[in-house]
Amino acid sequence: MPYDAFVLLSFGGPEHPDDVMPFLRNVTRGRGVPEERLLEVAEHYYHFGGVSPINQQCRDLLAAVRADFGAHGISLPAYWGNRNWAPMLADTVAQMRDDGVESALGFATSAYGGYSSCRQYWEDIAAAVEHVGPGAPKITKLRQFWDHPGFVGPHVSAVRTALTEIDPARHATTRLVFTAHSIPTTMAENAGPTGGRYTAQLNETAALVHAAAAPELSWDLVWQSRSGPPQVPWLEPDINDHLRVLAEKDVTDVIVSPIGFVSDHLEVLWDLDNEALETARDLGLGYVRAGTPVTDPAFVAMIRELVLERTANAPQQRLGTLPVWDICQTDCCPAPTRGGPR
Structure with a gap:
């Protein structure tokens, strides 16, 4: 399948104290989490001025990916959409549709299998595409990368x-x-x-x-x-x-x-x-x-290599032996019994 765009998929986070409670309600919608529990978790965000660093980290990563793509002749435009806070994935998919994108590769900021770390991103994609409706691009998530x-x-x-x-x-x-x-x-x-x-x-x-x-x-x-x-x-x-x-x-x-x-x-x-x-x-x-990859050049290059696996039949770069696949099965990683906020 030809691809004409790349989209960064992430969790999202508040960027102002007024965002904190609406963000937490997005995260916990339908779970029956008591208000007092949300207020308790909100204090973690207020400790940092009501700002989660994750959105800026995504901006930095997206900029690094765009630069890396450009340096290696990959012409895919790069977008970004979140699960729980702006830019919401549905809004990003609508923008992609308006830009004429038909088929995109999605990279989730989680290396592992599991419901919230993998399958829920497939659900996010499906919900966003359904929300946008006719003309919405097809989006396929890149594989897990725990051993890359x-x-x-x-x-x-x-x-x-x-x-x-x-x-x-x-x-x-x-x-x-x-x-x-x-x-x-x-x-x-x-x-x-x-x-x-x-x-x-x-x-x-x-x-x-x-x-x-x-x-x-x-x-x-x-x-x-x-x-x-x-x-x-x-x-x-x-x-x-x-x-x-x-x-x-x-x-x-x-x-x-x-x-x-x-x-x-x-x-x-x-x-x-x-x-x-x-x-x-x-x-x-x-x-x-110890630190995390964030925008380490090797991590940014990995994203390019995952894209080239799909677009140019590049060989998989792996250090482990556990099985990996591109498309998750329909019964893979069922949703958990809902509890409190992350």
């Missing part, structure tokens, strides 16, 4: 940089802790051919980053940003609980690498740079948080 060198490499570099901040005399008692967004266990373990791929892919990424960045350290994969009612089981352990366990095992320092994310958006800044950092300080643990 352009995603793994920047995390490797970030961990290596973080390790330089720790006294070499304490490396023997330093732990490498990888984090990702927790999800309900029923969603993580759903039956069928795709069951368990979220955790499997994350474990593969963690193993790849560890082997290349700091093979001398022990490592763990833990979870952050849990939401939803307490009676619903989610993936554990939480990063804060795990830090308490490590402190009892004579660990002196931790490097926290958020491999579940492509940028330092609000969940990384709040959950890791505030809550987890405070927990570590209370425990007397040295704490260094």
Whole structure:
């Protein structure tokens, strides 16, 4: 299929204090989340002036992608649409239609399989196309990229940089802790051919980053940003609980690498740079948080390479062994029981 555009697909975030509550209501619409819970989460955004960094990070990434495309002779115009805040994907699709776009490739800012990280973007695309109606372009999402060198490499570099901040005399008692967004266990373990791929892919990424960045350290994969009612089981352990366990095992320092994310958006800044950092300080643990790819040249080049897989039959660039595919099956990654906001 020929493609005549590229569209960046992301979560979206508020850019003014007045945006915070409307944004959170968009995120939680239909979930029955109490108002007091929304107000609690809103405080995380107000802590940063009511502005989530994710939209500016998307602008920066889009600019880098456009420059990279231009430098390598890829003539696809690049658009951007969000799930929960302006620019909303439906508005972007309408603009694409008005610009004469017929078929586009979509890149979601999530490397992994799972409902909110993958399938929900397919649903977002379908809803936006239906909303726009006749003339709306067809949009096909690019594949997951958890083991692509352009995603793994920047995390490797970030961990290596973080390790330089720790006294070499304490490396023997330093732990490498990888984090990702927790999800309900029923969603993580759903039956069928795709069951368990979220955790499997994350474990593969963690193993790849560890082997290349700091093979001398022990490592763990833990979870952050849990939401939803307490009676619903989610993936554990939480990063804060795990830090308490490590402190009892004579660990002196931790490097926290958020491999579940492509940028330092609000969940990384709040959950890791505030809550987890405070927990570590209370425990007397040295704490260094590794960075995320954001606009690392290798990550930007990866996006181009994913596009060329579809448009020029370029070979897949992969470091892992788990299966990957371009089109998700209709029964892939069912939606979870709805809980609280992210």
